[in-house]
Amino acid sequence: MTRSLEPTDIVEITTGAGVDAPVHGWRAKCLQRLVRMDLPVPRSHAISARAVRAIAQGVTADTAALGALFADGCGLVSVRPSAVMPEWGGPGTVLNVGVNDAQHARLVETRGKDAADAIYLGFVQSYAINVARLDPDMFSEDGEGALERALAAYRAEMDEDFPQDPVRQLTEVLRSMARAWDAPTARLLRQAKGAPEDAPLGLVVQQMALAIGPGLTGSGTIQMIDSVTGMRRMTGRFKGQMQGRARGQGAETLYLTRDERGPSLEELAPEVFADLVGYCLAARTRLRDEMQIEFVISDGELAIIDALRVQRSSRAAVRIAVSLAEDGIIPTEEAVMRVEPRALSELMHYQIDPRAPRDIIARGIDASPGAATGKIVFTAAAAQASAMRGEDCILVRRETVPEDIRGMHAAVGVLTERGGMTSHAAVIARGLGLPCIVGANGISIDARARELRVGGRSFREGEEITIDGTSGEVLAGSAQLLEPALDESFNRLLDWADAFRDMGVRANADTPEDARTARMFKAQGIGLCRTEHMFFDEMRLPIMREMIFADRPEDRKVALARLLPIQRQDFVELFRIMAGLPVTIRLFDPPLHEFLPQDRDGMRELAESLDLPLSDVTRRIEALSEFNPMLGMRGVRLGITVPEIYDMQARAIFEATIASAAAGAVVVPEIMIPLVSARREVEIVKTRVDAVAAALRNETGRDFAYRLGVMVETPRAALRAGDIARHAAFLSFGTNDLTQMTYGLSRDDAGRFMGAYVQQRVYDEDPFHILDEDGVGELLLTGTQRARAAHPDITIAVCGEHGGNPQSIAFCQRAGLDYVSCSPFRVPVARLAAAQESIRNRGEKSA
Missing domain, CATH: 3.30.1490.20 (ATP-grasp fold, A domain)
Known part of the structure; x- marks a missing residue:
């Protein structure tokens, strides 16, 4: 036809x-x-x-x-x-x-x-x-x-x-x-x-410009930038008598510039070489990017076949965008838009050199970016011992529990057999800036033999492996790593981003180290401080367990009184580091059983420390165990039934506020009530917190201000946000639990089948990784609209892990939220993503 x-x-x-x-x-x-x-x-x-x-x-x-x-x-x-x-x-x-x-x-x-x-x-x-x-x-x-x-x-x-x-x-x-x-x-x-x-x-x-024939003939490429580092460096090569797969007689590869290892194009044809360099520099200006020029030389005659955007690593992408803007080739607004926000994660951590070989033994979920090499350890105690010896280690667990936090602090990376994007290991690792892979397929851990088995290979405790939390790959042995690139280009790009950004970005920070990291990355405050993580310290855990085993409120108060000065000092240090920036402190959230041992040896040690019969300890632990602890006695429910805990924490916060004011730092702490589902819960906790504040004002004669808010983690709280907002200064959506409860999924176990669900398009994306706009997002929009209708000046935010995901950040900005809060190492990602969404919105409005 x-x-x-x-x-x-x-x-x-x-x-x-x-x-x-x-x-x-x-x-x-x-x-x-x-x-x-x-x-x-x-x-x-x-x-x-x-x-x-x-x-x-x-x-x-x-x-x-x-x-x-x-x-x-x-x-x-x-x-x-x-x-x-x-x-x-x-x-x-x-x-x-x-x-x-x-x-x-x-x-x-x-x-x-x-x-x-x-x-x-x-x-x-x-x-x-x-x-x-x-x-x-x-x-x-x-x-x-x-x-x-x-x-x-x-x-x-x-x-x-x-x-x-x-x-x-x-x-x-x-x-x-x-x-x-x-x-x-x-x-x-x-x-x-x-x-x-x-x-x-x-x-x-x-x-065709033929690259096979008489004289100086061949094909090649040239670029003026290093694709991995982004530094100015001419790279490329010239293949004499070669075109595609075809090879002529005497085919050879020449260097572009003078090189002791062999002949170069610069020596053989200096005029042609000079033209190539000039064309490459001109293309950068005219095409507004770093370009790779593809060329053919046919019997000494130069032909330009094509020009491609230089392939670039994340660190190179940042350097190139900033360089082009500084040279006036593109505006700063365009430089901000040219860098993929997720690319910044790679710059903040060690990365495996893309030019290095990889012996991949397993793959899992890339839960926290960066790469690390270390010796395998299977327990938190072993990780601490390894750190004491000055040896880098990778903590390998079936799944981590709160007691593993000390081991995670000691390790340089974490690998788990189970888990998903919002499992314990993933959330804590992101907060610490640790490379982490969860839900690794095909690995099995033999704790008794102290052996990691994968694909017919076995690795004993003490052998080296490398984890790449950016790609989710586990490698045998050590790998060549590139250092973080928190350089002038990185900071310049983010400063430009802040100039365009409309939405605030805070950090989830539980420790002084987290807070310092948040300040380093220019977070605008702490949007979530999880106070329970402070109680897993070796010195505090015994006191916490003593409180749990107390039978009467008076006995609980005695134990909590010992924790009060420690908790107060925690807050004083956070306030000092944040230097007047807002700090949102979530009151105690997890179920009490998380602070108790689950194995027989641990129970025996606890019985000895408390001077109780082992049978009493065992019965108490069994009594505290729940079929569904994440839906049980935790959060505000614990605060209402065991109110002494929240009373102590409120007093510690207010005493730290007074101490900070005396030191010249005015602080208005934000106290957040977790896992709310009913207005009456807020009223009860608010009454007790206000009473603690009033009592302390009477005792000290010092006045202070604070804001009380609610963490919206249950679907009911989102739907009843109008009622709740009347008693709150702010609402912060905890999208980890909100997603878990909306879907009826366990965020710790969903990783086992999530890949199959996404592959078969049951879900478009892992809802724990990217906010589900149709379901969870509708709850967020509904809650925001109803809260603002009841309380127009209320502050509304997101503090779940979605707060660090670029696609989810864009949704939050469209929803009209005031800020997002994410792990400290995701703050730069959030700053850039929020800026890009602001730029897009302005472009749409002007159009």
């Missing part, structure tokens, strides 16, 4: 041609810019996506139009994909289309037999494999006689000679590439990179 092409279906790429990226693709538009720069670009044509789609459906383009593409030059062309966005990829480039017996004879005369054979053979092999779909093993030979054997193999398999008509060759290549683009696998790969399902593909047909 033949049809006449529209004028825009095949367009020669000239300075004034109507080349449009949505119609003809990014490569066509980039080549036009190179042409406008007066670079030596071979004659090129753009084929529109509409024409490519028609060709894929069997439509044959007009032969005269296609035949015109072979005019001038050597009579051969290449075909390259030209998607709308370069990251969408496309089918592989096909070189030397149009070569046949007659062309081969002419090439023998002009470039020599070896070069002619290599050019013809390369195309026959590519055509047979990619167009005719023949067995690649039949077309893999090189060397003397390979061309004749390839032509004979094609004839035997296809029952016809290799096509001699250049137009037929081009038609079949175009159709093959068009259909390859529409193949199901290719479509899935594109969608994974953000392309729409019906993403268009244009094609570029370009006259």
Whole structure:
């Protein structure tokens, strides 16, 4: 079937041609810019996506139009994909289309037999494999006689000679590439990179600049930036007598610049080399990015074939964006938009050098970014002992529990067999800035043998492994690591981001170390201080257990009185570090059984320390155990039934506030009540907190202010936010538990099947990783609207782990929240993500 092409279906790429990226693709538009720069670009044509789609459906383009593409030059062309966005990829480039017996004879005369054979053979092999779909093993030979054997193999398999008509060759290549683009696998790969399902593909047909032949001939690439570090450094290489898979006689790889290890292009052709450098620098300015130039030298003549955005690591992306803005090539607003927020996570931690080999033994959920190498340990005590010896260790557990926090502090990384994005190990590791992998597939832990087994291999305690919390990969042995890159470019980018950002960013911080990290990353306060983590210290845990075993309120108060000065000092230190910035302190949340041992040896030790019979200790622990502890006696429920705990904490907060004021730091602490589901719960706790404040004012004669708020973690609290808001100065959505309760999922166990659910599209994403906008998000929107209707001046925030996820941050900003709070090491990510959403919103409004 033949049809006449529209004028825009095949367009020669000239300075004034109507080349449009949505119609003809990014490569066509980039080549036009190179042409406008007066670079030596071979004659090129753009084929529109509409024409490519028609060709894929069997439509044959007009032969005269296609035949015109072979005019001038050597009579051969290449075909390259030209998607709308370069990251969408496309089918592989096909070189030397149009070569046949007659062309081969002419090439023998002009470039020599070896070069002619290599050019013809390369195309026959590519055509047979990619167009005719023949067995690649039949077309893999090189060397003397390979061309004749390839032509004979094609004839035997296809029952016809290799096509001699250049137009037929081009038609079949175009159709093959068009259909390859529409193949199901290719479509899935594109969608994974953000392309729409019906993403268009244009094609570029370009006259060949032959890289095989007489004189200085070959192909290469050049760029002026290091792709890994982003530092200014010329990189690239020149392959003499090589074009694609085709290799001519004397093929070799040369260095670009003078090098003691071998000859260089700079020495062999200084004028050509100087032109290349000049073109590369000019492309940076005109194309507004660091570009990799693809070139061919044919008997000393330079041709620029293509220009691509330099592939770059996260640290390079930041340096490049900042450098372009500082040089006035792009505005700072664009520099902020060019860096993927998640990329900042990699800059804050050690990373495995992408150039280093990897012996991957397992994969899991990348719960906390960064990389670390250390010796395997299986207990918190072993991790502490390893740290005391000055040895880095990786804490390997089936799943961590609150008692493992000391071991996590001592380790350089954490690996667990179970868990998900909001499991205990994941949340604590992110707060500590520790690399962490949870839910690792295929690993098993033999605690008795002190052995980690995976895929038929075993690793004993003390052997080294490396975990990459950025990719979720576990590696055998040690790996070469890149240091964090918290340099001037990192800070400059974030300062620019803050200038555009409308929403606040705070940190979840439980310890002075967390608070210092939060300040280092310029958090605007603490949005969640989980006070229970303070009680797992070795000196405090026995007192906490004594309080739990007390039978009467009076006895509980005695134990809590011993904790009061310790807790007060915790808050004094936090207030001092935060220097007047807001600090939101969540009152005690977890069920009491988490502070008690669960094994027989631990129970025996506790009985001895409390001077109680083992049977009494065992019965008490059993009595405190719950079938569903995360839905049981915890949070505000504990505060109402055991009110002495909240009384002590409120007093510690207020005493710390008075002490801080005496030291010259005015503090207005924010006290947050966890796990609320009813207005009356807030009223009861508020009455007791106000009473503690009044009593302390009477005792000291000192006045102070504070704000009381609620952590919205239950669906009912979100739905009744209007009632609750009347008694609260602020609401902060705890989206970890809110997601857990909305879905009826255990955030610690869902990782076991979440991969299968996402793969089968039950859920689009792991709802513990990216906020579920349709369900949990609707609760958040409903709660926000009802709270503001009842209390217009109320502050509303998110303090769950979603507060550090860029996609979720964008939703929170659209929902009109005042701030998000996240782990300290995710604060830079949140700052950049919030800035980008503000920029997008302004762009939409101006449009």
